[in-house]
Structures are given as structure tokens and as C-alpha cells.
Amino acid sequence: MRCYQTPKGPAIVHLHGHLRRLLDSCKMYRIEVPYTAEQLATACFDVIEANGLTNGCYIRPMVLRGYGAVGMDGKGSPIETYVPAWEWGAYLGADAFATGIDCGTASWSRPAPNTFPGMAKAAGNYNNAQLIKMEAQANGFVEAVALGTDGMVSEGSGQNIFVVRDGELLTPPINGSNLQGLTRSCAMQLAEEAGLRLRVEPVPREALYVADELFFTGTATEVMPIRSLDRIPIGDGKRGPITERIQTRYQDIINGRADDVVDELGCVGTLSSRYT
Secondary structure, X not given: OEEEEEXXXXXXXXXXXXXXHHHHXXXXXXXXXXXXXXXXXXXXXXXXXXXXXXXXXXXXXXXEEOOOOOOOOOOOOOEEEEOOEEEOOOOOOOOHHHHOEEEEEOOOOOXXXXXXXXXXXXXXXXXXXXXXXXXXXXXXXXXXXXXXXXXXXXXXXXXXXXXEEOOEEEEOOOOOOOOOOHHHHHHHHHHHHOOOOEEEOOOEHHHHHOOOEEEEEEOOOEXXXXXXXXXXXXXXXXXXXXXXXXXXXXXXXXOOOOOOOOOOOOOXXXXXXXXX
């Protein structure tokens, strides 16, 4: 989770959404969490305040099976809960928000559905993501776009992806190979707010090369334009107007410069502070 300094004090973006996903993930892995979402939320703010962390800090609550049994079932292992936090600036570089990043298509596929729960936010899922990220960097790219086992676009190493074509937005469905990102939901809501048409449907790889704009979304990544893929310029090879519009609106909200957006899904309306 990200915490930002706002006029009303430090605020955590999507706090309750992140904690709900954490508890949901634990349920999928048959881990009984000894704390409520409210207790975990209090712990997050306690850690931020105790360590003097304010703007741009990153919080990663985690629940795990600790030292105990060595069997695959984990029986006899204690359930341990941690809330680490640290100062962390722009994940892909502050300049990249305006210039965009260069990406490559990964040779590693995202896992197939029903191999493990892709909807779970689990540390083991990052083994695949690490291979995707390290390969991209070894090939001179900042990030990667990964495909599913069906050859259709899945996501980045740790981000969801959006395509802009002829003024419309397109993003892949949650199909068991990718994560249902909270920032993804936010971008979808902001697109609706802006009156943009949004489609959620399978995206073939070649559709990315002929997009007018591409951008990633993610908690660490925020809203990040992609200026090239496999050394093919996307659109004009720079951040496009629709990406900039959604990015600016998102930044204004999370930094407390604009009113939050709240609907029945609560996608954006989760800027949580002890001071509100």
C-alpha cells in the first residue's frame, strides 16, 4: 500500500481494499488470520507514525506460516503477522511519469488458471514476476508485458495494462493469470468519470503495437505510460492525452489535491486517514 502526505495528514490509498484482498488471499490458502481488518488498519497507521513516515512510504502487511512443521500442509506452524513500512519513491522513476517507459514482451508466460490462485496476493506468485522483470532489464527494458498461456495479453511483472485506441480504453479480463488490481479498478472508474468508453475483453499481443497509447497501473507503479514495446514506438512514442488525463486525476486524488471519487464499488473512495 502507498501512503501520501495530504492536507489532512498521511493517508493510505485503497487501505480497506488492500486489507480485504489480504484476508481473501489468506482464505484461499487456508490461513486463519488472528486479526480483523480494523486491527490491521490501526497497525498500519501505528507503524507509519512511530517511524515518522509520511509522503510516498510503502506499507506491506503480510501474514505467513512461521517456523514449525516442515510438511507441505503447514500444520503446526504458527501464523505470524507483520506490517513493515519504508520510504519508497517512484517505483519506475519520477521522470517516467511524463516520458513513459520502454517495455519488452516476456518470453515467460503468466501461469495458467487453476495452477494456483491468481487472484491471491501471495509472495510465491512473485517468482514468475521476478523472471519476467529480470529478463526485461537484461534486454535493456524497464518493464515487461507478459502473456497468458493462451498467448493473449495478461499483465506486466506487477501491473495491470490498458490499451487506448481511437479514444476508447481496453483492458484484459481477470482470467486467473492476472491480479485484480486496485489501481486498475481506480483507472476504470476514472475513465467512466471522464466519459470514456471502456471495454474489458481479451487483448491479442499485436493490438499493443498499434495502440494509440498504452499504460500500466499498480500500487507501486501508479499510472505509468508505456512509450515503446519491443522497440516499436507506441503512438507518438510519448505519453498520450488520455493517459495523462487519468494519471493527473489519480495523482490529484491520492495527494489530497482533489475530491475523492466514491461509488458503490469504492474503487477510488478509499483514501484513508486518521485525520478525516
